[in-house]
Each structure stands twice: as C-alpha cells, then as structure tokens.
Amino acid sequence: MPTVARRALSPIRLRVRPGGVLPILALLAVLLVLVGLRQPDFLDPPSLMSFLGRSAPVILLAAGQYFVIVSGEFDLSVGSLVTAQVVVAARLIDSDPARTWPVVLLLLVFGALVGLVNGLVTTRLRVPSFITTLGMFLILVGAVYLWSDGAPKGGLSEEFRRFGRRASEDVPLLGRVPYALLVLVVVAALAVLLMRSDFGRTLVAVGDNPRTAQLSGVRVWRTRTVAFVLSGLAAAVAAILLGGYSGVSFQAGAGLEFGAITAVVLGGVALGGGRGSVVGAMLGALTLELLFALMNFYGVSGALRSTVQGAIILLAVAVSATRSSSR
C-alpha cells in the first residue's frame, strides 16, 4: 500500500526530475507553436518530413554522444570522424555504384574502430576522454588532409547518396518520407531498446558512480568502451546520411560534435553522466534544429548558431549544477 500511495503522489515530481523528458517536450511544443505562427506551411507533412530527414544526422549523433556522456565521458571526435568518413567514402567509391555497399560496411567498421580506440585509450590508458577524443579529432583532421592533399577527390555514387537525399514516395498521409528519417526511426528504436536492456542500466550506473558500479561487479572499462564504439557507429551512420545529403565536402562534419553535445545537454542529460534518457537527447537535437529553423524564419543569421549553442551549454550546465547541489 505505501508504494501505491507514493506513486499516486509523485508523478509530477518524478517527471520534472533532472534528466526527465518533460522540460524538453515542453520546449519543443513552444517552438512548434512559434514556428506554426510564423510559417504555417512548415507544419505541412511534406516540409515537416523534409525537415525531419535533414535533422536525422544530428539526432543520430546526439544519440551516440548520449551513450558516452551518460557513462561519464565525452566524445569530441565525432565531427572530424564524419568528415573523414565522407572523404574516405568519396575516394573509395570514386563514382562507381558497385562499390556502394562494401564501402558502407567499411565505414561502419571504421567508425566502430575509432570508437574502440577512443574507448581503450580512455579506459585502459586512463587518459581523460576530453583529451583522448580531442587528440583523435586532430589525428583525423590531419590524416584526412594528408591523405587527400587538402582537397577531396573522387565522388559518391548515386546509390550511396540515396540514403541521405532520396525519399520513399507516396506514403499514405505523410507523402514523401525521406530514407534518412526511416534510418533514424530504426536506430532510435534500437537505442531505446538498448537503454532498457541490462546494458543500458549498467551504462547509467557507471556514469552515476563508477566506484559503486565497479564494486557491484560491473566491468566499468568495458561498458565505457562499448559506449565509445556506439558513438563511433552513430557517427558512421550520420556520415552516410550527411554525405548523401550534400555530397563530398571537406567541412561535412565541422562543428557537429558541439551540436551533438549541446543537443544532449538540452535534452536534460547531465554532463558528467548518470542522468538522462536517450529519448531526451534525441529530442534535444530535434529542438535545437527547430530552434535554428525558427531563427531562419525570423531572418536571424545562421552565424548566430554557434553563439546559441554555447549559451545553451552554459545555461544547461549551470542549471543542472544548482539542481544537483540542492539535491
């Protein structure tokens, strides 16, 4: 009986606890209303679908970043990993459709491998992840530059670009559903399932208190390394979608790591780990993209985006710091 009583009492308090998805949902709703007032056409299925498709890579990266952040680490290497993947893909495919699938596979392996190295260096060599992934960021930037002489070569095949650019036409009610959105839905479902599994609970426990987790038999290093691998895989999928969307570019992934971290923080995930949900992180990314769309509709320069991101990170960390100290 006491449990029932407590349950009946606490849903509101439970939902607005740090790390809950209610605040981000509220923010998303407010932004949707504002966008709807300013540009009602935006909420029509075709333009909404295309918006979601365009936002898919950032949402994927936010999910990947979530795994790392909730386990108490950072991954600053994802942006340069995306760039590296796009440049590598263009050079290897070299406009030959037959090479599409092998290269897609290779990119996934490459992403996982980079994540594995990040994870092992962080956990086994005890280099702080901030430094590890910053180093990886620089290594990848330099390696890509060296390998390509500073200018991308080759080209992506239409088959490769399809994932990020084309859509499934004539879907009832929705019209045109971008493939990127379908990929996102699948990955998001997998992420949610993963977080509900034992591994998910372990991951959060490791971020909350690695010592306790260790004492209760969790192999902390292994869990965190897996988180980095997941982030690398998410970056690989994002790279496939982004490369498809815009083609070969040397700046394909520039700044994405900060976008992803901002989104995760905005989604109520605590920097330092242990609190927050993957759904919140993905909603955070969606909210951030919607905010940028709103800024566009009001004619605010795109150059303000990084300023907004910075402000969100500072604000969110400040808010969560005051909350946790009063906990």
Add this chain to the structure above:
Amino acid sequence: MRRCLAALAAVTLLSLTACATDEPGGGPAGGSTSAAGSGTGEQSKFFVQADYDAELALLDATPTGPADKPWEQMLNPTMVDTSKFRKAGPHKLCFSNAALNNPWRQVGFKTMQAEVAAQGSRISEFVHVDAEGKDQKQIADINDLLGKGCDALIVSPNTTATLTPAVEAACKAGLPVVVFDRGVSTKCPVTFVNPIGGYGFGHVGAEFVSQRMKPGGKVLALRILPGVDVLETRWSAAKVAFDKAKVDVVGVEFTDGDPAKTKKIVDDYLQRYGTIDGVWMDAGAVAVAAVEAFQDAGKPVPPINGEDQLDFLKVWKDKGLTAIAPTYPTYQWRTPVIAALRILDGQQVANPWKLPQPTITQDNLDRYLDPGMPPLHYAMCGCTDLPGYPQRWK
C-alpha cells in the same frame, strides 16, 4: 523590405566576425550593409572603378597569339625586354606555391607539372614547395629557394600584401621572378600572369542571371567568404549589374565553400520566400549543391551561374538548366613555365600577361563536357594536349 535589410545587415556583420580571414590588403570588407536600392548593400571596399572598366573592356578585346592555345595568348600586351636574363639551358625552375588545398589548385598544379614534362630537356629540374596556405611558410620557402641555385622563380602568392617583401627580396637576388594567379603589390617581377579577373567573372554571371530571370524577381547571391580580393571583385561587379537590372537581391550569404551549408542556406531561402528566381555565385565549387537544393525541394532550378567544374557542367547538361559558367581558367598554370623559359631565352614577354577568360555557354557546353573526367576536374585546363592526359588528372 526593411526587415530584409536588417537581416542582411546582421548576416553580413556576423559572417564577417565569424569568418575573419588573414587576407591583408583589405582590412574588413564590411560596412557593406546599409540601405541600397536592390538589397545588394554598399559597394565593396575593394571596388576600383578604373579596374572594373578596364576588365569589362578586356572581355571584348581580341587576344594576340595562337587561337588554339589561349594559355599563350595575351590581351592588350605591353612587351618588356628580358635580354639581361638570357642564359644557356637547361634550366632549373623553382616554384613557390601558396597551397594545393582546393580542387582548382590541384588541377592547376597537375597542369603545370605536365607543362614541365612537355618542355622535356629544356628544364633540368623543377622544384616545387607547397606553403600549405600559410603566409609565414611561403616567406620562408621563397627565402630557402633563393639559396638553391634556381634559374627562375615562379610564385603563386598566398596573400598579396604579406608576400610582397619576400617577392621583392627574390627580385633583388637577381633571378627572374614570374608571379601568377594572385598578385603582389610590387612591380619588380618580370611579369605577372593572370586572366582578366574577378570583375569580368562576376559581371558575366550576374548579367546572365538578371537577363534570364523574370523581371524584378528574387535573386540569392552565394559567396564563399568576405575579404579576399579576387572574390570581392567578383561580387562588386555582380552588385553593379544587379543594381542596374533592378532585381531584388533577397540575400547575400557566405557558404565557406561548403556544399552542406550551401544546401541548407538555399533550402532556408526556399522555405522563407517560396521561390527564388535566380542564383548568382562567386565561385562554382558549391553550384551543384545549390542546384540539388532546388531539385530536392521539388522546385524548378532558376537561372544560375557556376564555374567550369565538371560536376556542374554535367548537371547543367543532364537537367537542361538555364546556366552559364564564367571561368577562372586553370590553364593559367601553364603560362608561368612558358614565360620563365621565354625570359631565360631573352625573348620579350608581356607584362602584365593578361590571359583570355572564356565563358562556357549553352552553345559551347558540349565541347567542354568530358564525361570521362572526374567530377571535380576543371574543364578549362587547356591540358588535353599535354603528356599524361587524361590519367594524370584522374
């Protein structure tokens, strides 16, 4: 309208702060933000009316030299005497290169290497040093090359003002110096090789777009970054053309040469305005991304200008676009080698050596569109007769 202008002002101002370049000789390109007739803002600080008039006149000038070798042609040449540099061959040529960091420079450098190969035994050694886009490295590079017994020095300066003293030092060392692409602010090199220039480029594109679009329609101008002289001149000539044609320039945005950013910007404008009736670009690298943004949004592609990169020419042909491609021809990389050898033979050369700057139009598109070449290749390379074509450029 007022809102647009305010937005434009904000855009320009912020882009300026965001993309500060180390390009000297310009200072901030800004201030180009206050009210003006067609939304193009104030004229660029780089705009020089006399140069503009001269370049537009050159567009119609008839070049001297072999018609099938535009890289050897000269526009309105003033010949200079070079007899004091005459020297018996074979020669050691040295080249201080600003950078190889974009496809245009990659294609150009390959063309230059092929030209060196084509000269055969006349050149005993060709030394190339890449400054990787850094002024300081290029200053050191030039200084190093002076001690290496070069018979002639070719310089493609990274930036104009900063490299001037280094080039002056090379001139003082007594060897003939040939500068090409970007210039230096000294007259000491034997010759300065470059095509007509940015005003010509910008003008050709803007005139085409404003003539082909519906009158009074909405134009989106996409620029790479502010403050670089060759790009500022392109935009300032386009601004003059748009003001004259009284079109409505709804936006002037900076893309950083990034296709993803370009596609987002065009997409944003399509959502904000519904339709865009013309697109002008100061460089063709992201033209395909702009075209794709229209295609993916299910909108017709308006009159647009690109450059002679093959990916754009291919889309143009395949999709039947209304397009034009002014060029900044990569064949200019052949000319410095030819010029250096002529100088070492004591032959007269033109100074400045102004090369023609052809435009690709619907009529001659097929001549330049070679489907066998890679998408980032530049068609105006003048390289089809060179050793190793086409493999060298693939």
